[in-house]
Amino acid sequence: MNFKLILISPMLISLLVFGQEDKNLVPNPSFEVLDGKLKKLKQINVAKHWSSPTALKADLFSKKKDAPVHAPENMYGKEFPKDGNNYAGILLYSYNNKSPRTYIQTQLLNPLTAGLDYCVKFRVSLSDLSKYAVNNIGLHFGVDPLSLDGKGDIIFNKSDEFSSVIRDGGNKTFNARYNWETVCGIYKADGKESFITIGNFFNNKDTKFEKLKKLENFPGTQIPSAYYYVDNVEVFLIENISECNCSGQNRIKRESIVYHRDYPTDGSDISIEVQLKRATVYFDVESDKIDNMFLKSINSIAELMKSNKNLKLEIHGHTDQAEHDAIQEDPENQQLINLAELRAKSIFNALSSKGVESDRLIIKSFNSDQPAFKGFSMLSLAKNRRVEFKAVQ
Incomplete structure (x- = not known):
């Protein structure tokens, strides 16, 4: 691993x-x-x-x-x-x-x-x-x-x-x-x-x-x-x-970083919960754009949903603490304010485009309230900028 x-x-x-x-x-x-x-x-x-x-x-x-x-x-x-x-x-x-x-x-x-x-x-x-x-x-x-x-x-x-x-x-x-x-x-x-x-x-x-x-x-x-x-x-x-001199957009930006984790493919059967955990999608700083490296995860989730017709999926959007703190510098920035929801919506749209019925997808936004990792290191923050999945029967 x-x-x-x-x-x-x-x-x-x-x-x-x-x-x-x-x-x-x-x-x-x-x-x-x-x-x-x-x-x-x-x-x-x-x-x-x-x-x-x-x-x-x-x-x-x-x-x-x-x-x-x-x-x-x-x-x-x-x-x-x-x-x-x-x-x-x-x-x-x-x-x-x-x-x-x-x-x-x-x-x-x-x-x-x-x-x-x-x-x-x-x-x-x-x-x-x-x-x-x-x-x-x-x-x-x-x-x-x-x-x-x-x-x-x-x-x-x-x-x-x-x-x-x-x-x-x-x-x-x-x-x-x-x-x-x-x-x-x-x-x-x-x-x-x-x-x-x-x-x-x-x-x-x-x-x-x-x-x-x-x-x-x-x-x-x-x-x-x-x-x-x-x-x-x-x-x-x-x-x-x-x-470009865009008002409110030229504040100092953090270095771009996207976390990604590879898992071994040994062909063994794994539970739906583990599959969903491994499919977590991570995001760049202050972005809701899905990086191409996660298209495989999107495809795997889509196939999982098609194979389990009774399964519904909660899509949990998260931000890191630094993104939350940035709202104080730019309190009218709707992109920052709604970033966790926007990340979840981007996944919702991607799955919908692959044929997953929208009424089986539930968007939830947690902002920075449920960090996966504590601390302010670049790695910790990168691990918190994510969308996770939860199965709902």
């Missing part, structure tokens, strides 16, 4: 084209270049290089155009462009899913390079007549463009899909109706990502919303939705996270 300790150290890579490292890879990032006549709503495609991946198109507004697509005043509220004369408009949430969401999408100037870090920034402003504000505002990276026939929501349910979505570091609820806020994050490329899409890719039940009162003396009727203006989209290569 042996175990491996995987250390992931930052790499500084010198590029011959170093002068291009701060070049924005997003074409027409502020929607200034138009290709066609902008006259009505649902015309995001008039902004050169931009489109929507569903049949319901996003909006485009301009200071140089009349109603209904005028800026700063329009049917959704009042906002001056963050940059230039134009901005886009997308619907990210509606009460009881009464209205389909909208998204904006473009192809990057160059594909991303595997293993390199990219800074992601885009500016959003909640429209004045929105009754709701939400979190989960994200930018998705894909090798291919997203596409959905008809009018509907693009909802992800697989862990690898969520790992390609960059949200604000604290996944805050963006509720400012009178100014622009920045969604900012850092993305480590898998390689060959060529398309970005901005929107909300999470179910309503997984989206935190805040109900807002109508602004005093503002004309018009509130819409039962969260409608956001979008402007100034950036994706650029960085060598150090400080170059």
Whole structure:
């Protein structure tokens, strides 16, 4: 029996084209270049290089155009462009899913390079007549463009899909109706990502919303939705996270470490309880992404569930004490606050994608209350960042 300790150290890579490292890879990032006549709503495609991946198109507004697509005043509220004369408009949430969401999408100037870090920034402003504000505002990276026939929501349910979505570091609820806020994050490329899409890719039940009162003396009727203006989209290569300058995200980060333990495969029969214990999944610092080394564990659990139809499974999410303490430094960081649950959900989604019925899976979150090992050594903390399994008959 042996175990491996995987250390992931930052790499500084010198590029011959170093002068291009701060070049924005997003074409027409502020929607200034138009290709066609902008006259009505649902015309995001008039902004050169931009489109929507569903049949319901996003909006485009301009200071140089009349109603209904005028800026700063329009049917959704009042906002001056963050940059230039134009901005886009997308619907990210509606009460009881009464209205389909909208998204904006473009192809990057160059594909991303595997293993390199990219800074992601885009500016959003909640429209004045929105009754709701939400979190989960994200930018998705894909090798291919997203596409959905008809009018509907693009909802992800697989862990690898969520790992390609960059949200604000604290996944805050963006509720400012009178100014622009920045969604900012850092993305480590898998390689060959060529398309970005901005929107909300999470179910309503997984989206935190805040109900807002109508602004005093503002004309018009509130819409039962969260409608956001979008402007100034950036994706650029960085060598150090400080170059991205995301507020609240540049606190000192601990060295990445993922614990993993190998067990002998002697072919002997072992109980379900032992199989589940050996399938424990461990996580990197402040992450809910499943490392590839644990895909074998996921597969074994899925096969176990399929072979035991009466078995139900509790999925226990845990964090380490240092992750818990980090909330004090960043009290609005929803990723940290909900990290144990998010880890359990990532396993839930992975098992569901392999055919395990969702009603046989039960998520439980314990945060840092039940450490597997005491102490603050790197190894002890790594052993506590985990998801464990418990059989329920």
